[in-house]
Amino acid sequence: xxxxxxxxxxxxxxxxxxxxxxxxxxxxxxxxxxxxxxxxxxxxxxxxxxxxxxxxxxxxxxxxxxxxxxxxxxxxxxxxxxxxxxxxxxxxxxxxxxxxxxxxxxxxxxxxxxxxxxxxxxxxxxxxxxxxxxxxxxxxxxxxxxxxxxxx
Amino acid sequence: xxxxxxxxxxxxxxxxxxxxxxxxxxxxxxxxxxxxxxxxxxxxxxxxxxxxxxxxxxxxxxxxxxxxxxxxxxxxxxxxxxxxxxxxxxxxxxxxxxxxxxxxxxxxxxxxxxxxxxxxxxxxxxxxxxxxxxxxxxxxxxxxxxxxxxxxxxxxxxxxxxxxxxxxxxxxxxxxxxxxxxxxxxxxxxxxxxxxxxxxxxxxxxxxxxxxxxxxxxxxxxxxxxxxxxxxxxxxxxxxxxxxxxxxxxxxxxxxxxxxxxxxxxxxxxxxxxxxxxxxxxxxxxxxxxxxxxxxxxxxxxxxxxxxxxxxxxxxxxxxxxxxxxxxxxxxxxxxxxxxxxxxx
Numbered sequence: 001x002x003x004x005x006x007x008x009x010x011x012x013x014x015x016x017x018x019x020x021x022x023x024x025x026x027x028x029x030x031x032x033x034x035x036x037x038x039x040x041x042x043x044x045x046x047x048x049x050x051x052x053x054x055x056x057x058x059x060x061x062x063x064x065x066x067x068x069x070x071x072x073x074x075x076x077x078x079x080x081x082x083x084x085x086x087x088x089x090x091x092x093x094x095x096x097x098x099x100x101x102x103x104x105x106x107x108x109x110x111x112x113x114x115x116x117x118x119x120x121x122x123x124x125x126x127x128x129x130x131x132x133x134x135x136x137x138x139x140x141x142x143x144x145x146x147x148x149x150x151x152x
Numbered sequence: 153x154x155x156x157x158x159x160x161x162x163x164x165x166x167x168x169x170x171x172x173x174x175x176x177x178x179x180x181x182x183x184x185x186x187x188x189x190x191x192x193x194x195x196x197x198x199x200x201x202x203x204x205x206x207x208x209x210x211x212x213x214x215x216x217x218x219x220x221x222x223x224x225x226x227x228x229x230x231x232x233x234x235x236x237x238x239x240x241x242x243x244x245x246x247x248x249x250x251x252x253x254x255x256x257x258x259x260x261x262x263x264x265x266x267x268x269x270x271x272x273x274x275x276x277x278x279x280x281x282x283x284x285x286x287x288x289x290x291x292x293x294x295x296x297x298x299x300x301x302x303x304x305x306x307x308x309x310x311x312x313x314x315x316x317x318x319x320x321x322x323x324x325x326x327x328x329x330x331x332x333x334x335x336x337x338x339x340x341x342x343x344x345x346x347x348x349x350x351x352x353x354x355x356x357x358x359x360x361x362x363x364x365x366x367x368x369x370x371x372x373x374x375x376x377x378x379x380x381x382x383x384x385x386x387x388x389x390x391x392x393x394x395x396x397x398x399x400x401x402x403x404x405x406x407x408x409x410x411x412x413x414x415x416x417x418x419x420x421x422x423x424x425x426x427x428x429x430x431x432x433x434x435x436x437x438x439x440x441x442x443x444x445x446x447x448x449x450x451x452x453x454x455x456x457x458x459x460x461x462x463x464x465x466x467x468x469x470x471x472x473x474x475x476x477x478x479x480x481x482x483x484x485x486x487x488x489x490x491x492x493x494x495x496x497x
Contacts, residue, residue, distance in 0.1 A: 106468070150394070
């Protein structure tokens with residue numbers, strides 16, 4: 001009941017566009033980007049609170065369907081980050097992921113989903129500052145696009 | 153066109169295969185479909201050869217029936233147009249079928265035609281005229297050819313493939329070059345254009361009745377339980393209509409990325425005339441251009457998404473600060489990111 005109400009509230013906010021804040025799902029790999037986010041936290045670097053982080057073992061573990069489903073459910077933006085190519089904890093996970101995401105992005109664009117809703121990048125465990133900068137950039141870009149209207 | 157000559161040869165080969173009991177079953181075409189098109193024909197005796205059909209209405213992709221037979225129930229033969237043969241090559245590379253239990257009658261095809269004379273779905277821009285894999289090939293003039301090298305080598309490489317091979321031999325990293333070109337093109341796409349794409353996709357999806365005919369007709373969709381019908385994890389978004397349709401179609405396309413042979417079976421099977429094949433068509437071209445992988449052209453090959461290159465281009469990735477910030481780690485502070493890059497904290 002409460003969940004439903006909050007959902008309705010959320011949707012009315014979305015439609016009216018007043019006080020709307022983008023909601024962004026971030027898939028971060030456990031070994032680099034999650035540690036990078038952690039470093040940003042321990043280093044007390046400010047970044048927008050719009051992201052919800054989901055930790056995954058490796059960027060290669062991210063099923064493209066996760067991203068499609070997140071968008072179909074109405075999330076405003078998706079951000080994916082893993083180890084830099086060549087630094088994967090599992091050696092080649094991010095190499096496969098790179099191809100997968102390149103193709104996925106093209107696919108989403110063909111279906112009319114704005115390219116700026118979905119972002120892929122690499123953040124290492126030592127790049128706390130970069131993580132904050134990436135989040136800032138992503139939030140800004142998604143804010144410019146406005147709410148996700150895909151599921152309507 | 154040499155359909156008659158090809159048909160004669162096809163009948164002779166089929167009759168020979170069945171009467172000498174070299175195969176138990178031949179998958180081919182016969183009349184009886186809607187709008188005068190051919191339907192699949194499962195031929196078990198040599199007497200039935202006369203009912204066989206070969207002309208420009210033989211559209212079905214017969215490789216899809218290997219989902220059922222898979223070459224496991226004794227030896228079977230199959231009349232393979234280039235797209236069927238490419239689908240078979242994908243099956244071979246994915247370990248789906250027993251190559252030894254399959255006899256492929258490759259047949260050169262100049263493209264199928266609809267009733268009104270226009271090119272059939274999937275045949276519009278098809279550049280592959282010769283099946284990439286066969287045991288015997290019937291050429292357009294009715295002559296036959298044997299495969300070079302163990303039944304897997306193409307007698308004559310299709311034009312595009314040949315160019316690709318030449319390029320790979322000469323240039324150091326052709327995929328990278330293409331990638332850069334593509335990137336330029338990719339970045340200029342404007343939001344407005346994007347809006348049109350969204351509207352087009354949405355219009356087409358409105359027609360979809362979620363009957364899954366496209367999935368059933370597709371050779372590439374062979375999962376025992378499709379992701380859209382799974383309970384755990386539940387892939388269906390809470391939004392029952394548009395979200396669900398989008399999830400199904402985009403999810404399916406993602407599974408077909410780098411594997412689609414552009415046979416057009418999905419579009420022909422659709423009862424509501426949903427035309428979203430342009431999306432996967434673009435992806436097929438994108439994979440070919442970026443990674444040099446064309447689905448089903450090499451039985452021993454890999455699909456675009458099951459391989460990688462350490463120098464793969466990152467088209468559409470977020471570029472922020474210095475791309476090679478790792479190299480400057482020693483000179484700057486990892487915490488604040490002030491390593492000579494233009495990031496403001």
